[in-house]
Amino acid sequence: MKDSIKKAVNFLFNELSFSKENERNKERITTAALEKYDNDIAGLKNPRETAGKIILNCGSIDNICSYLEIPPLKNENLSSVPADKKTFNKTFKRLRRMIYLISLLAAFLPGLAYNILFHFSFLVLIADFILGSLVVLGILFCGRRLKRIADETLFWEKSYESGSRKTIENYYDLYTKKLNNCILAALSLFALLFISIVFSVLTSKYTFGNVIILIERSLSLIQLIIYFVLKNFLCRKIIACFLCGRQITGYKKELKKLCLCSAIYYLFFFVLLFFIRNQSDYIMNYTLAFSILYFILVLFYNVMRRRKFTYRNTALNIKKIICYTLAAVFFLAYNLMKMDLYLTQPYINTVSSVEHNIKGISYNEDSGVYTITTDADNFKILQLTDIHLGGGILSVSEDIKALKACYRLITETRPDFVAVTGDLVFPMGIMSFSLNNNAPVMQFANFMRNVGIPWAFTYGNHDTESLATLNRTEFDELMKSISFKTTKNLLYPYIQPDIYGRSNQLIEIRSSEGELMQALFFIDSNDYIPSSNTINEYDYIHDDQVDWYKRNVENLSRQEGRVIPSMIFTHIPLREYKTANDLYESGSDEVTYFYGILGERMFNKICCSKYDSKLFETAVELGSTKAIFCGHDHYNNQSLEYRGIRLTYGYSIDYLAMPGIKKDTEQRGATLITIKKDGAFEITPYRLTDLK
Numbered sequence: 022m023k024d025s026i027k028k029a030v031n032f033l034f035n036e037l038s039f040s041k042e043n044e045r046n047k048e049r050i051t052t053a054a055l056e057k058y059d060n061d062i063a064g065l066k067n068p069r070e071t072a073g074k075i076i077l078n079c080g081s082i083d084n085i086c087s088y089l090e091i092p093p094l095k096n097e098n099l100s101s102v103p104a105d106k107k108t109f110n111k112t113f114k115r116l117r118r119m120i121y122l123i124s125l126l127a128a129f130l131p132g133l134a135y136n137i138l139f140h141f142s143f144l145v146l147i148a149d150f151i152l153g154s155l156v157v158l159g160i161l162f163c164g165r166r167l168k169r170i171a172d173e174t175l176f177w178e179k180s181y182e183s184g185s186r187k188t189i190e191n192y193y194d195l196y197t198k199k200l201n202n203c204i205l206a207a208l209s210l211f212a213l214l215f216i217s218i219v220f221s222v223l224t225s226k227y228t229f230g231n232v233i234i235l236i237e238r239s240l241s242l243i244q245l246i247i248y249f250v251l252k253n254f255l256c257r258k259i260i261a262c263f264l265c266g267r268q269i270t271g272y273k274k275e276l277k278k279l280c281l282c283s284a285i286y287y288l289f290f291f292v293l294l295f296f297i298r299n300q301s302d303y304i305m306n307y308t309l310a311f312s313i314l315y316f317i318l319v320l321f322y323n324v325m326r327r328r329k330f331t332y333r334n335t336a337l338n339i340k341k342i343i344c345y346t347l348a349a350v351f352f353l354a355y356n357l358m359k360m361d362l363y364l365t366q367p368y369i370n371t372v373s374s375v376e377h378n379i380k381g382i383s384y385n386e387d388s389g390v391y392t393i394t395t396d397a398d399n400f401k402i403l404q405l406t407d408i409h410l411g412g413g414i415l416s417v418s419e420d421i422k423a424l425k426a427c428y429r430l431i432t433e434t435r436p437d438f439v440a441v442t443g444d445l446v447f448p449m450g451i452m453s454f455s456l457n458n459n460a461p462v463m464q465f466a467n468f469m470r471n472v473g474i475p476w477a478f479t480y481g482n483h484d485t486e487s488l489a490t491l492n493r494t495e496f497d498e499l500m501k502s503i504s505f506k507t508t509k510n511l512l513y514p515y516i517q518p519d520i521y522g523r524s525n526q527l528i529e530i531r532s533s534e535g536e537l538m539q540a541l542f543f544i545d546s547n548d549y550i551p552s553s554n555t556i557n558e559y560d561y562i563h564d565d566q567v568d569w570y571k572r573n574v575e576n577l578s579r580q581e582g583r584v585i586p587s588m589i590f591t592h593i594p595l596r597e598y599k600t601a602n603d604l605y606e607s608g609s610d611e612v613t614y615f616y617g618i619l620g621e622r623m624f625n626k627i628c629c630s631k632y633d634s635k636l637f638e639t640a641v642e643l644g645s646t647k648a649i650f651c652g653h654d655h656y657n658n659q660s661l662e663y664r665g666i667r668l669t670y671g672y673s674i675d676y677l678a679m680p681g682i683k684k685d686t687e688q689r690g691a692t693l694i695t696i697k698k699d700g701a702f703e704i705t706p707y708r709l710t711d712l713k
Contacts, residue, residue, distance in 0.1 A: 022072040026054050029079040038103035039189065040180035041263050050082075053089045103180040106188060112174045113192070116259055119167040124252035126159045128244040135240055177262050189263055190332040196257035197272060197331055198323075203250045204276070205283065205319050209312055210246055212287040214239055216294070272330040279322070286315060313353065357414075358450055359490050361460040364417045365410075365424060369464060372428055374473035377437040380533055382475060382512070384505055389516030389526060391505070393475065395437060396533040402541075403436035404590070404692040406652030406671040407444040407481070409678045411453025412461035419453075419676040419683055420461070424468055426674050426709055430691040431472060433712050438530075439474055440541070442652040442671055443481025443592030447678050448489035458489040459499060466503045470510060477512045477541070480523045481592040481652065482548035482559065483678070493523050500524070521563040522547055527573050532698055539586050539696045540577055540645075542570055544636070546593035546653075559593055561630040567639050574645045586700030589640070589649045594670070597637040598651070599627040601663035613662040616706055617670065620656030620688055623679065628654050640666060648694070648702065655679055656688045660704060669704055686710045 034047045054075050061071040078088040086093045133149045133156070171177065181189075214236070290311045378397035385392070393400075405427055410420050431439070445465060448458035469476050478500070485493045504513040514526040522545030530539040547560035570589075577585045602619060605612040619626045640646040641664050648667040655678070660669040672690030676683040690708040 022068050023055060023058065026058060026072055026075055027051055029076040030054060030085070033079050033082060033085065035186065036183060038180040038183055039186040039263075040103075041177050043180070044264055046082075049091070050085055050089065053091050054085070057089055103182045105182050106185045108179075109181050109185050109188065112170065112176050113259070115170050116167055116176070117256060119163045119170070120252055120255040120259075123160050123163045123167070123255065124248045126156050126163070127251050128248040129156050131243055131247065132240060135236065171259075189260060193257065193260045193264060194331045194333055196253050196260060200250065200253035200257050201276070201279075202319075202323075203246065203253055205279070207246045207250055208280065208283045208287075209315055210239075210242060212283075212291075213312055214243075216287075216291055219291075275326070275330050283315070286318075287311075354454075355456075358454060358456040361457060361463075362412060362414060362455070363460055363464060364412075364414070365420045365464050366467070368421050368424060369468045369471060372424075372468060372471040374471065375431055375435060377435070377474050379437050379475065382505065382509075384512075384515075386516065389514035389518075390529060391477075391512040391514070391526075392529045392531055393438065393512075394531050394533060395538075397437070398698060400438070400530055400538060400696045401434065401436040402438045402440055402694040402696065403431060403434050404440045404442060404650050404671040404694065405430070405674060406442040406592075407655055407673040407675045407678070408441065408465070409444055409447040409483070409675040410461035410465060411447050411455055411677050412457045412464070413453035413455025416447075416453030416455065416677055420464075422676045422683070423674050424465075426676075426689060427468070427691075428472065429709065429712060430707055431474065434691070434693045434707060436474060436693065439469070439476035440543070440590050440650070441476060441478045442590050442650060443479055443546070444483045444652065444675075444678075445478060445481070447483050448486050449483065449678075450488065452677050456486075456488050456490060458484060458486070458491050458496065462496075462499060463503070466508060466511060470508050473510065475510045475512055477526070477528060477543055477590075478524075479543040479590055479592060480545050480548070482546075482557075485523070485548070497523060518569050520565040520569050521545075522566055525566055525569060529577075530696060536698065537577065537581050537585055538698055539588060539700060539702070540574070542573070542587060542589045542646075544570065544589055544591045546591045546630075546651075550632075559628070559630040561593075561632040562591065562595070562634040562636045564635060567634065567636045570636065571639055571643065574643050578645065584644050586647065586702075587645045588694070588702075589636070589646055591649070591651050593653045594627060594629045594651045595637050595649065595668075596629050596633055597663060598668050598670075599629055601661045601668055602627060602659065604663070605661055611663065615660040615662065615667070615669075615704070617659035618657070619654075619659050621654040622656070626654075627657065637666070648704070650692065650694075655682060656685075658688060658690070658692075658706060660706070667704065672706060672708065 030047060030051045033050075034043060037043055058068075058071055058075060062068055075085075075088070078084045083093055130153070133153045136149050137146060218236075378395050378400070380394045380396050382394070383392045384390075408423050408427065410416075410423060412420065446458045446461040447453060448456050448461075450456050485491065485496050489496075491499060500511070500513045501515055504511045504515065506515075512526075512528060514524065518525055524543070525545055526543045528541040528543070529537060530541065531537055544562055544566055546562055550558045550560050574585065574587060601612050605614055621628065637649075640649070644665075646666060648669065650669050650671055652671050652673060654670065655673040655675050657670040658672045660667060662668070669692060671692045673688060674691075675689075682688075687708065687710065689710070690706060693705040693707055695703045695705070
């Protein structure tokens with residue numbers, strides 16, 4: 022009944038011009054009508070009859086005022102000529118421009134405060150003080166300009182044609198909804214930031230410096246939130262000045278309730294997470310899940326309760342629904358693809374150690390060189406390449422198959438050392454639904470730690486893709502954190518030469534008598550040309566890398582009194598692989614064929630860089646390196662000798678990266694290199710399908 026009374030009064034004013042005074046009059050009549058209705062009902066009168074009499078007297082303003090026994094309206098705007106809707110829109114746009122400037126300037130203030138607090142210096146203080154003063158003066162100027170525009174145009178004192186009522190109500194609904202959502206987003210952001218900082222400190226994972234970095238990374242988002250909250254608050258305030266007190270106070274009460282419920286929600290989960298902080302490594306993941314749940318609850322709230330303080334709650338807009346849904350899906354998918362998911366750990370926990378013939382491993386802190394000592398006559402190296410661990414929810418099966426294949430090949434060959442020649446992980450989002458290159462590496466390190474055999478790694482083109490969670494520097498730091506001092510079996514250098522590439526290292530294999538059996542060079546073939554206009558144009562081994570290799574060969578040769586035996590492990594094949602194969606296919610006797618095929622057909626038979634590297638010519642000149650091993654082309658496993666150097670493709674492991682490759686079997690395997698005390702070696706391919 023009350024809703025019917027409100028509608029009748031609203032209908033009475035719909036034909037009148039829209040003004041601040043008319044809205045107050047409407048509110049006064051509505052309040053009086055509802056009070057009379059409540060009083061008559063309290064006097065045991067029939068509700069329908071009471072409401073009907075009030076509605077029947079809503080034929081004119083004078084009639085309803087007389088019936089309700091309230092003073093008649095005195096409003097000069099009733100007789101004045103109202104301004105049209107265009108006049109209102111024109112003035113409101115001018116006011117809104119000032120609001121945008123005020124909000125934009127205010128958003129700079131947190132950045133200035135951050136600089137003063139955490140990047141303190143005299144020059145910074147002076148510069149920020151001057152800039153801050155200019156920002157504050159700009160805000161004051163825009164505020165005065167806004168008031169002047171409103172006064173000069175009599176924005177709130179004017180009456181506007183009746184059609185403006187719907188426009189103003191729509192504006193009010195728009196900015197009320199936006200402000201509400203921005204406030205809830207701000208509450209969620211600051212709760213997430215607070216929880217992240219607190220638990221980072223409590224779990225001793227972050228130092229104070231890390232906390233500052235976390236704040237700095239969130240600063241742009243904080244500034245964006247401040248801009249939108251202030252902009253929508255001021256726009257709503259300008260429109261709300263036209264409307265009645267009931268609409269304003271109703272929203273304020275609802276907002277207080279909503280903020281209180283949000284605070285209780287996050288406080289509850291903060292306490293819950295506090296008690297399990299030492300029992301779980303996924304605190305931040307839980308926090309993200311609670312935030313997602315919060316926004317789902319907010320969505321339900323907007324549908325169910327927002328109509329209490331807006332004229333029209335929601336209008337079904339298919340385009341908006343599709344856009345918001347897609348945005349939410351992409352946001353959630355992107356964050357899920359970035360998450361550390363240790364889904365293969367149950368299998369890794371079942372892996373047992375494999376014996377090897379290593380007497381000891383030492384590390385030179387000055388040169389970054391590892392030395393492996395063996396007392397066996399033969400030293401066995403197993404080359405694994407292109408393992409391509411996805412680390413995502415869609416690649417669990419393939420990742421476990423890859424690890425099982427590695428373990429089967431290791432147990433069959435029982436090597437003393439494992440060389441992984443790139444593309445250990447595949448953080449591309451394709452196939453695995455993951456951009457994470459942190460968790461897969463950690464899991465492979467866990468796998469090899471359980472196996473117990475020392476291993477080394479050279480980078481492939483996929484290990485640090487542009488969208489991956491860890492960039493080159495972060496990946497390098499991760500590898501150092503799980504290297505020999507921590508795990509006792511990953512031989513990743515803590516000290517690296519100041520040359521091109523992410524990691525270039527030398528590992529010495531020596532007999533128990535100290536004689537150098539083989540020098541192993543792990544050289545980064547790099548990934549893509551940084552300045553190339555072509556997408557994913559392969560890089561090459563640069564001149565300073567080759568010079569580093571040459572210096573080490575010459576130094577070791579002088580030290581040993583002979584030309585030392587050496588091998589090179591890299592990822593992308595040198596251009597000489599293609600040259601050697603072309604000669605082999607033409608029937609030239611310059612090339613000796615040992616085994617294998619070139620089965621790559623997706624792009625080129627040999628996917629090498631189009632840029633020449635001087636590594637091969639330098640190796641021929643020095644006469645030290647007799648074998649080069651690479652990966653990259655998953656279906657290639659050919660081994661040829663060209664100009665005295667054995668050019669060998671390793672059998673790949675990949676179950677994931679190439680379309681349909683998990684069903685193919687002939688290309689999958691590993692390469693065993695057996696080194697004798699005198700430096701001589703044998704290369705034996707192992708196909709997984711040949712193992713019983």
